Amino acid sequence: MQRTTPPFRADQVGSFLRTSAIKEARAQHEAGSLDTAGLTAIEDREIIDLIHEQESAGLKLATDGEFRRSWWHFDFIGFLDGVDIIEIDHGIQFHGVQTKPKSPAVVGKIGFPADHPFLDHFRFLAANTTVTPKMTIPSPTVVHWRAENSDISSEFYANRDAILNDLAAAYRAAVQAFYDAGCRYLQFDDTTWAYLCSQAEIEKAAGRGVDVEGIGHKYVKLINDSIRDKPADMVITTHVCRGNFKSTWISSGGYEPVAEYLLAGCNYDGYFLEYDSERAGGFEPLRFLPKGNKVVVLGLITSKSGDLEDPEDVKKRIAEAGEFVALDQLALSPQCGFASTEEGNVLTEAQEWAKVREIVDLAREVWS
DSSP states (O other): OSSSSOOOBBBOOOOOOOOOHHHHHHHHHHHTTSSSHHHHHHHHHHHHHHHHHHHTTOEEEEOTTTTSBBBBBBHTTTTEEEEHHHHHHOOOOOOEEOOOOOEEEEEEEOOOOTTTTHHHHHHHHHTTSSEOOEEEEEEEHEEEEEEEGGOTTTTOOSSSGGGGHHHHHHHHHHHHHHHHHHOOOOHHHHHHHTTOOHHHHHHHHHTOOOOOTTTHHHHHHHHHHTTTTTTTTEEEEEESSSSSSSTTTOOOOSSSTTTTTIIIIIOEEEEEOOOSSSSGGEEEGGGGGGSOOOSEEEEOOOOOSOOOOOHHHHHHHHEEEEHHHHHTGGEEOOOOOOOTTTTTOOOOOOHHHHHHHHHOOOOOHHTO
């Protein structure tokens, strides 16, 4: 029952803790004492080491750990045509802490440029791994949800919803560009579905000018329009995130309000769902996953602390999920990346890799 195509039984969401060499190099680059070529050389070296670590741990995929990024989402979004990342008067509010005060601004017609730097990031990854290279990018829904109303140029778009068609077209171009670069495993990282499980976050979004009426249908259409031309041999998954910054979080609430939209409505091949805390609710919403080839990757191993989970507890929870989805349509991963931003979560690199190895060992046992 092992899988030879992604998502794999033992999988990884995307980001890893930045190494000390990466942190030092980025600080020197920001201070002006290290040029861009010097920074890239250090990133290249550290990413190659990271790839080897993933392969040695037994993963059948490798990411670049998002080592070249500061944010999981804004770095990609800021290189789209027509979108800038600007400073505003507040960051994203997590429990007890805020991020840097940044936000996307739509300043022109949205598009995907042929020279988007993430294409080269993928090419470097693919050239240096013997396993399946996996690329992670933010979902198009994130742009629609996160941009402040006042930062969407009325010169180009009459309102927030007017960006949807161009967003979908930009992502269709991105999917094709990554495919042409050799990518066969692409992931859309997405916080919006988790926010839609939380009445508090829905109210915050409405206060920012997001029209939340019928937004589930709207986002299903946006995603499906974005991936409708996906080649048959390309796997596109999504990761639904409840917030992951310095081991803190944003949203609470089970998947029931969005499960049918997400699992049955969106044409993804797989879903990385966070299930590391009671905030995610039970497994009952998994009943909406259609029988067939789609896979839910259970995020039962937390990336927010270094404490290892009890293997028996994890196996018990996989069995509980199996009451609603066939075991063959399940897999295992951390609930999120280990460093959704460059600051990273509160655990050590040794603890991070112990968790990865535990996932590999458990997957081998459960799906033997």
